[in-house]
Amino acid sequence: MKLSPNIKLLSISVVVLLISASQINAQYNFKTEKKINCTEVKSQDRTGTCWSFATASFLESELIRMGHDNINLSEMFIVRNIYKDKAMNYVMRQGKANFSQGSLSHDLIRMTEKHGLITEEAYSGLINGEIKHDHSEMEAGLKGFLDGVRKSKKLSTKWKPAFTSIIDSYMGAVPKQFMHDGLAFTPKSFVETTKLKTDNYISLGSFTHHPFYEEFILEIPDNYSNGSFYNVPLKEMMSIIDYAILAGYSIAWDGDVSEKGFSAKNGIALLPEDAKREDLFTMPGKEIEVTQENRQSNFENYSTTDDHLMHLVGMALDQNGTKYYIIKNSWGEISDYKGYLYMSENYVKMKTISVMIHKDGLPSDSSKRLFESE
Numbered sequence: 001m002k003l004s005p006n007i008k009l010l011s012i013s014v015v016v017l018l019i020s021a022s023q024i025n026a027q028y029n030f031k032t033e034k035k036i037n038c039t040e041v042k043s044q045d046r047t048g049t050c051w052s053f054a055t056a057s058f059l060e061s062e063l064i065r066m067g068h069d070n071i072n073l074s075e076m077f078i079v080r081n082i083y084k085d086k087a088m089n090y091v092m093r094q095g096k097a098n099f100s101q102g103s104l105s106h107d108l109i110r111m112t113e114k115h116g117l118i119t120e121e122a123y124s125g126l127i128n129g130e131i132k133h134d135h136s137e138m139e140a141g142l143k144g145f146l147d148g149v150r151k152s153k154k155l156s157t158k159w160k161p162a163f164t165s166i167i168d169s170y171m172g173a174v175p176k177q178f179m180h181d182g183l184a185f186t187p188k189s190f191v192e193t194t195k196l197k198t199d200n201y202i203s204l205g206s207f208t209h210h211p212f213y214e215e216f217i218l219e220i221p222d223n224y225s226n227g228s229f230y231n232v233p234l235k236e237m238m239s240i241i242d243y244a245i246l247a248g249y250s251i252a253w254d255g256d257v258s259e260k261g262f263s264a265k266n267g268i269a270l271l272p273e274d275a276k277r278e279d280l281f282t283m284p285g286k287e288i289e290v291t292q293e294n295r296q297s298n299f300e301n302y303s304t305t306d307d308h309l310m311h312l313v314g315m316a317l318d319q320n321g322t323k324y325y326i327i328k329n330s331w332g333e334i335s336d337y338k339g340y341l342y343m344s345e346n347y348v349k350m351k352t353i354s355v356m357i358h359k360d361g362l363p364s365d366s367s368k369r370l371f372e373s374e
Contacts, residue, residue: 027282028268028318030342035314035326036250037064039072041339043332046134048101051222051254052079053330054309055108055356058252059117061313062358063194065248071194076125076133077118077174077187080167081111087146087163089224095150098224099143101135105252105309105356106203106227113198116187122178125171138170202370203229205354206237208296213369218354220306229354230370234292238349240357240366241325242315249361251312253327256304256351267335269327269343271350284320290349298350306353316342 039060044053052075063071082103090099125133145166149159177184185193210216215228232240244251261270266281273286288294298304314326324342333339359367 030316030318033315034245036061038313038328039070041333042330044330045132049079050330051103051309052108054311055105055252057311058250061250072120074118074120074123077123078108078111080171081115082107090146091150098221101139102222104222107225109198109201116191118178118187119180123174127172142166200359201356203354203356204232205229206232206234222306243363244357244361245315247361249358252356253312254309254353257308264331265335267337267341269341269347271346284318287346290346295350304351
């Protein structure tokens with residue numbers, strides 16, 4: 001039986017509509033379960049300072065939670081202090097230490113305790129009309145200078161101010177005082193005014209090569225300061241993350257973003273069973289199941305490394321009910337999500353190196369297990 005032209009046209013239209021409907025249903029559709037107030041997305045530009053952007057954003061959310069208006073903190077004020085701290089460590093260890101742009105969240109907290117904080121308006125780290133950060137040349141120059149210094153048979157006292165002068169040439173000098181809301185502050189007095197208490201913030205990880213419920217030194221290159229982390233089982237780490245977010249506490253997240261299932265451009269991070277499927281970032285699919293064992297194996301064989309720090313600010317569900325975490329990135333307002341991305345629960349389980357959290361964001365049972373012996 002031959003179909004009339006009208007019936008053929010109708011059939012083609014139905015097929016097109018079905019395909020279109022299928023494509024619409026294939027798109028990720030997220031429903032926000034919890035979103036914590038945070039400041040606007042920034043860009044770290046051509047620098048390896050994600051740790052400062054992520055943790056400064058984390059503290060900005062903490063300030064909002066504590067009742068302050070949005071405060072735009074200077075990431076580069078902390079960065080320059082870390083360069084100086086790393087320089088001392090590098091020289092004293094005669095070059096047998098890490099000197100690079102990377103660091104971790106606890107380093108920002110440590111420098112806040114030591115040097116205070118300053119606003120972005122008062123110190124941007126940009127000079128001479130610059131609009132983007134680029135530390136490539138500066139880092140190379142600083143490293144070359146330090147390598148020359150450490151070869152001296154006897155160090156003078158001149159190298160420290162000379163090192164600072166290099167930083168000032170690239171980033172500008174820090175003002176001794178700055179204005180905020182009509183009042184004059186030093187970096188230290190500003191922190192005192194905000195009531196931020198640096199000893200309220202702790203770092204957590206989940207690794208079987210260290211005892212659970214004890215502090216340990218995390219063996220990653222950017223932990224140059226030998227910061228300590230509390231070790232908890234994977235299931236408990238995830239429970240802590242969920243509890244904190246639902247209770248209104250955001251989290252500074254450190255992890256691996258080198259996976260094929262991670263796409264800042266698409267605003268999605270997944271741990272797919274088939275990373276080669278063409279619809280990876282348009283259709284939800286099966287993911288790898290994560291256990292304490294395969295997570296540990298990934299860490300020990302370098303499949304999971306310390307690549308990037310971001311700010312975890314919420315939770316969402318896709319159309320299949322799969323849990324995702326809402327992540328604020330520091331690569332500018334890219335993707336349809338304007339600089340945010342949705343990271344699946346399985347991705348977080350497998351690829352988290354550590355998290356930083358306020359102590360009050362811990363469930364009571366976790367708090368007792370971690371601190372009852374202290």
